[in-house]
Structures are given as structure tokens and as C-alpha cells.
Amino acid sequence: MKVLTANRLTDGEVVFWTGEAWSERFVDAGRYDNDAAAEAAEAHAKGQTTLLVDPYLIDVDEVAGGWAPVSYRERLRALGPTNKLDHGKQARGGEDIALLAHAHGAARSKGRVDLIRRK
Amino acid sequence: MYRYDEIDREVLADRAAEFRAQCARRLAGEMTEDQFKPLRLMNGLYLQLHAYMLRIAIPYGLLSSAQLRKLADVARTYDRGYGHFTTRTNLQLHWIKLKDMPDILDELASVGLHAIQTSGNCIRNLTADPHAGATADEVDDPRIWAEVIRQWSTFHPEFSFLPRKFKMAVTAASADRAAIRVYDIGLRLHRDDEGALSFEVLVGGGLGRLPHLSPVIRDRLPVRHLLSYLQAILRVYNRHGRRDNIHKARIKILVASLGPVEFARQVEEEWSLTDKAAVDLPDTELARIRAAFAPQGFETLPAVSTPFEAAKSSSPAFARFARRNVLAHKQSGYALVNVSLKAIGETPGDCSSEQMEAIADIAELYSLDEVRVTYEQNLLLPHVKLDDVPAVHEALAAVGLATPNIALISDIIACPGLDYCALANARAIPIAQDIARRFADPAQAENIGELKIKISGCINACGHHHVGHIGILGVDKKGEEFYQLTLGGSAEDDAALGQVLGPALPADRVAPAIDHLVEVYLRERRTGERFIDTFRRAGLTAFKEAVYAQAH
Ligand code: SF4
Numbered sequence: 001m002k003v004l005t006a007n008r009l010t011d012g013e014v015v016f017w018t019g020e021a022w023s024e025r026f027v028d029a030g031r032y033d034n035d036a037a038a039e040a041a042e043a044h045a046k047g048q049t050t051l052l053v054d055p056y057l058i059d060v061d062e063v064a065g066g067w068a069p070v071s072y073r074e075r076l077r078a079l080g081p082t083n084k085l086d087h088g089k090q091a092r093g094g095e096d097i098a099l100l101a102h103a104h105g106a107a108r109s110k111g112r113v114d115l116i117r118r119k
Numbered sequence: 120m121y122r123y124d125e126i127d128r129e130v131l132a133d134r135a136a137e138f139r140a141q142c143a144r145r146l147a148g149e150m151t152e153d154q155f156k157p158l159r160l161m162n163g164l165y166l167q168l169h170a171y172m173l174r175i176a177i178p179y180g181l182l183s184s185a186q187l188r189k190l191a192d193v194a195r196t197y198d199r200g201y202g203h204f205t206t207r208t209n210l211q212l213h214w215i216k217l218k219d220m221p222d223i224l225d226e227l228a229s230v231g232l233h234a235i236q237t238s239g240n241c242i243r244n245l246t247a248d249p250h251a252g253a254t255a256d257e258v259d260d261p262r263i264w265a266e267v268i269r270q271w272s273t274f275h276p277e278f279s280f281l282p283r284k285f286k287m288a289v290t291a292a293s294a295d296r297a298a299i300r301v302y303d304i305g306l307r308l309h310r311d312d313e314g315a316l317s318f319e320v321l322v323g324g325g326l327g328r329l330p331h332l333s334p335v336i337r338d339r340l341p342v343r344h345l346l347s348y349l350q351a352i353l354r355v356y357n358r359h360g361r362r363d364n365i366h367k368a369r370i371k372i373l374v375a376s377l378g379p380v381e382f383a384r385q386v387e388e389e390w391s392l393t394d395k396a397a398v399d400l401p402d403t404e405l406a407r408i409r410a411a412f413a414p415q416g417f418e419t420l421p422a423v424s425t426p427f428e429a430a431k432s433s434s435p436a437f438a439r440f441a442r443r444n445v446l447a448h449k450q451s452g453y454a455l456v457n458v459s460l461k462a463i464g465e466t467p468g469d470c471s472s473e474q475m476e477a478i479a480d481i482a483e484l485y486s487l488d489e490v491r492v493t494y495e496q497n498l499l500l501p502h503v504k505l506d507d508v509p510a511v512h513e514a515l516a517a518v519g520l521a522t523p524n525i526a527l528i529s530d531i532i533a534c535p536g537l538d539y540c541a542l543a544n545a546r547a548i549p550i551a552q553d554i555a556r557r558f559a560d561p562a563q564a565e566n567i568g569e570l571k572i573k574i575s576g577c578i579n580a581c582g583h584h585h586v587g588h589i590g591i592l593g594v595d596k597k598g599e600e601f602y603q604l605t606l607g608g609s610a611e612d613d614a615a616l617g618q619v620l621g622p623a624l625p626a627d628r629v630a631p632a633i634d635h636l637v638e639v640y641l642r643e644r645r646t647g648e649r650f651i652d653t654f655r656r657a658g659l660t661a662f663k664e665a666v667y668a669q670a671h
Contacts, residue, residue, distance in 0.1 A: 012169070012170035082538055
């Protein structure tokens with residue numbers, strides 16, 4: 001399963017594509033089980049240059065109670081830094097945040113699909 | 120300290136206005152991200168995991184109270200009320216919005232601050248001995264030369280597109296507090312018997328994927344030729360540096376592949392063809408810059424201070440602070456006071472806006488208006504009267520900044536790691552926090568003595584792990600955070616690269632492993648030996664066994 005994510009141009013906030021709009025919450029993300037549909041969504045996002053920086057697909061997996069990014073890096077993007085729990089998305093709290101924060105399972109830090117490391 | 124003149128101020132104002140227009144064009148869709156990215160990077164703006172990060176230059180780690188107050192204000196207004204001091208003595212703000220950047224640059228420019236030379240393949244903001252102008256073991260004030268290089272290198276047209284980024288460090292002291300052997304160029308000033316100043320020039324140091332300690336390529340360079348000689352080094356590098364391979368593009372690879380002798384020969388040849396008079400700094404200009412750093416405002420005081428001695432005997436906590444964080448000044452009756460940004464359990468190098476303001480107030484009142492940033496991610500009040508140290512201690516303690524742990528096991532360097540950095544493999548900060556908590560008892564930490572732990576979240580080595588007495592490198596093993604330990608590194612006079620201890624450890628085994636390493640040291644040490652001395656004498660085996668025997 002894949003989810004489409006990006007950073008918002010104006011403030012760098014991590015956003016997820018719901019299928020219709022961009023949301024700040026991972027729980028709202030639309031999931032693609034079809035690669036062609038995921039890539040089409042990504043291609044569309046790459047055209048939204050005044051809204052986004054660097055849209056890309058990530059792998060997600062089922063965990064207890066819902067879904068979480070496979071990679072630890074992407075979980076941190078969906079939550080915020082672990083040294084300041086009052087910063088980032090996690091500050092808002094809620095069930096979706098708790099689920100991500102406690103998600104176990106094989107976190108692969110290369111969870112970004114087609115990862116290209118840039119400077 | 121050097122105050123920006125009319126030309127500097129115009130340059131900053133122009134730069135801020137230029138970036139304002141560039142941001143507007145990007146937001147309006149007149150520029151793509153690919154076009155905009157190099158421009159924002161040239162203004163210190165990176166995109167990290169959660170937001171944009173702004174890296175603000177603090178040239179040779181020197182700040183006035185007004186500048187530090189402005190940083191506090193910018194961090195509070197445009198960020199989350201804190202900043203992170205780095206091993207390059209810059210300040211990073213982790214929650215910046217692109218739309219605020221034009222105003223932020225204007226704010227910074229109003230006090231002579233900016234983000235120039237904090238990114239890109241140019242000559243970066245340089246670092247210097249944080250004890251400059253205050254320590255008895257220096258032959259000149261290295262800030263003078265650092266400022267000369269800053270002015271020469273800023274927007275240098277020939278060196279704005281080097282094969283890779285380029286970092287320099289300068290010291291004029293016998294003790295290396297600027298890690299001069301791990302940068303592209305390290306400069307150490309010497310004074311001969313006749314009083315003439317010269318530079319020892321080291322080239323080709325660097326950490327990262329292929330770490331190197333720099334060799335000396337010129338033993339004594341007369342100081343008047345500094346700029347023409349630097350130009351010759353950079354020309355050889357610009358011509359022959361490996362632009363084809365990003366992993367081999369730093370000058371360290373060129374120096375290592377040619378060998379220091381051949382590299383030096385090519386530099387000398389280039390230099391011999393240089394019209395030196397056209398490049399070297401005129402004496403009048405040097406005198407102008409030198410005057411900006413002339414000692415000012417010192418009083419004639421006795422070497423022994425009654426209030427300082429009385430506070431030491433009446434308060435064990437103050438006595439410990441005096442032992443760990445207070446150092447002798449070249450001026451009688453004065454001291455250097457280290458401000459640790461390593462409070463137990465906090466993020467190494469982080470400083471809140473309130474803390475920055477408190478330090479700015481203390482510096483204005485008690486330290487001739489100056490603050491220094493050290494590459495070990497601490498701050499320093501360089502010119503405090505011994506009589507005032509008790510008051511300074513009290514004021515620092517009131518904002519949680521009187522941790523007496525300078526150079527001890529909890530004075531850990533840690534890069535932002537995977538909590539913030541887009542390049543990271545693993546987190547660095549929580550590892551540092553774990554270790555510091557384990558050694559929170561100040562008496563125990565003092566008994567262990569000098570022990571420098573340095574942590575990087577990836578091989579780029581911003582946390583200097585190769586040169587830690589204990590180095591810790593975050594690696595990614597099948598998607599999990601693992602940590603590789605190295606022992607025996609140093610960035611100081613006994614500079615060395617650490618040796619790998621053994622297979623990488625999972626996160627929760629790192630702090631216990633440090634415990635075992637310390638146990639071996641305490642068992643094996645001989646009188647007067649620091650951790651690294653015992654390691655060098657006794658070798659890797661005993662340490663390795665202690666960690667890996669326990670790991671199973
Ligand atoms: S060492 Fe790696 S993880 Fe740490 S700040 Fe540098 S690039 Fe980021």
C-alpha cells in the first residue's frame with residue numbers, strides 16, 4: 001500500500017494526499033493498492049508547484065488499529081521530533097497520533113519509494 | 120569586535136532585498152523548485168523533515184549581546200522559541216516558514232547577521248578558537264585573520280562554485296580548540312623569536328565518508344601573504360578537484376591522491392605565478408581590522424579575587440562550577456566562563472529564546488558585551504571579572520545554564536539526526552540524552568574526567584564522531600536504527616581518527632555500552648590518565664570484550 005506525501009511550499013509542513021486534497025494528518029491519507037493509480041497521483045502532484053515541494057510515494061503497512069508508514073523516517077515526519085513531543089504534528093494528540101507513536105513492526109527507513117538522496 | 124561598516128551593511132540589505140524578490144517569484148509560480156532551491160540554499164534555507172531549517176552564520180563564533188538578543192527574538196517570533204548551535208558554530212532554526220524568510224533576513228541584517236556562506240559549494244563561514252583575545256597561550260588574536268578571510272571570501276566570484284563546500288578553521292594558540300585538522304584548511308599562527316608572525320598551513324582534513332586529518336603543506340607562511348596563498352590553494356583545488364564524483368570532490372581526496380608533497384608543490388607553483396600584491400591585504404586595511412579587536416574595557420585587577428575565593432569555599436556547587444567551567448584569562452583578575460548547553464536530559468546545543476536573552480544580558484553586564492559559540496556546541500563568556508563570577512553563576516543557574524560538565528562525559532556533541540535532518544539514518548539526540556542521564560551525577564562525571572562523546576546521525580559526520588574519544592555513528596540496518604562505536608578519536612592536539620569497536624548496536628544498547636567502556640577505563644587507568652590515554656595505552660581488546668561480552 002502506498003500513500004502520497006509532500007512538504008507544503010509556504011511553510012514546509014508535511015502533508016498527505018487524501019485523494020481530493022492535501023491534509024496535515026496522516027490518518028486522512030488516501031491509500032493506493034494499485035501502483036499505476038499511485039503514480040498518476042504523484043505525477044499530478046508534481047504539477048502543483050506553487051503548493052508543494054518534492055511530492056513522493058511512501059510505503060505504508062497495517063499495524064494494530066490502523067495504518068502506519070513502514071519507515072521510521074516517515075513515521076517521524078507524520079509525528080514530529082522525538083526530543084520535543086510538544087512540537088510537530090504529535091503536539092495535537094489524538095488517537096491517530098497515539099497509533100503512530102506506538103506502531104510496531106518492520107520499520108524500514110528507506111520507506112520512500114524511489115528514494116533519491118539529495119544534498 | 121568588528122562592526123560592519125557601510126559597505127557590509129549595504130551588501131546585507133541588497134542580499135535581503137534580492138531574496139525577497141526571489142521568494143515572491145517562487146510563491147507566484149514564476150520559478151520552479153529546481154530553479155529556486157540553489158537560491159534558497161545560498162540564503163541558508165534547507166528543507167528538513169518537518170519544516171524549513173534556517174542556518175544563520177555566526178562568523179568565527181562571535182556574537183554581541185545585541186546580536187544574541189536578535190537571534191532570541193527571531194527564534195521566538197518566527198520559530199518555536201529556541202535554536203540549535205552547531206559544530207560549525209552556526210545557529211539553526213528548525214521550524215521556519217518560507218513566507219517569513221524575507222522579514223527574517225531583514226531582522227538579522229539590522230544587527231549585522233545573515234545566512235551567507237552557510238550552504239553551497241563556496242567557502243563556508245569559518246570557525247576560530249573560541250578563547251581568542253582571552254587566552255594567554257595565543258601569539259595573536261585569530262579573530263583578526265578570521266575577519267580578513269571572511270571579507271575576502273564573501274561572494275568571492277572565483278570560489279563560489281567550487282567542486283564542493285569548503286571549510287576553514289583558524290587558531291593562534293598552542294592548544295587546538297578549533298579542530299583545525301578536520302577541515303579543508305586549518306591555519307595556526309606562530310610568532311618567531313623576532314616577533315614575526317607566520318601561518319602553519321594544513322590542507323585536506325575532513326570527516327564524512329572518507330575521513331582525513333590534514334597534513335601540513337606549508338610550515339611557515341609570512342602572514343602578509345595569507346590571501347594570495349589561500350587563493351593558490353583554492354585555484355589548484357578548483358582546477359583538479361573531482362567534480363565528477365560527489366563522494367570524492369572534497370579537497371581531502373585531492374590532497375590524499377596527489378600526496379601532500381606534490382599538492383604543496385603545485386600550490387607553490389601556482390603561488391609563484393600569482394601577482395601577490397594584487398591579492399594580499401594592504402597593511403592599512405589589516406590595521407583597520409586589527410584595531411577592531413584591540414582589547415578594550417579591561418580594568419587593572421589583582422590576580423586573586425576575594426569574592427570568588429569566598430564563594431568557592433562556601434558553596435560546593437559553585438566550587439564545582441569554578442573547577443569545570445571557569446578558565447584562566449590572560450588579563451589578571453578576569454576569567455573565561457563556559458556556558459554548557461548540555462543540561463542533563465536536554466538536547467545538546469539547544470538554547471531557548473529566554474536563555475539567549477539571559478546570556479545576552481549577562482554578557483552586556485559582565486563580559487564586555489561578548490559571547491562566543493564553541494564547536495563543541497556550548498557558549499562562552501570570554502571576559503568576566505573573577506569578582507563577578509559568582510553573580511554570573513547565579514544568573515546562569517536561574518535559567519538552567521550552570522551545568523558544570525564542560526569536557527565531561529555528559530558534554531556530548533550530537534547533530535540533529537533523524538529527529539530533524541532529511542539526510543539522517545538514525546537519531547542522535549535521544550542517544551545523547553540517554554547517556555547524559557546515566558552519568559547525571561556530577562561527582563561521578565568528574566571522577567571519570569575528560570571524556571568526549573560525539574554523535575552523528577549519518578556518515579556526513581556533522582557530529583564529528585570520528586574524532587570523539589568515543590564516537591557514535593547512526594546507521595540503518597534493515598530499517599532499524601543501529602549505532603557504530605569508535606574509540607580513540609580526538610580533534611585536538613592529539614588528533615586521531617577513532618577505531619571501530621565492533622558490530623553496530625541497537626539504540627537501547629548504546630548507553631549500557633558506554634557504561635561498560637567507562638568501567639574498563641576506571642579499572643585500567645593509571646594516575647593522571649584520561650579515558651583516551653588509557654585506551655591508547657591498553658588498546659581496543661579489553662574495551663571490546665566488555666561491550667560485546669555483555670551484549671549477548
Ligand atoms: S551527520 Fe547526517 S544526520 Fe547528522 S546533521 Fe549531518 S547530515 Fe544530518
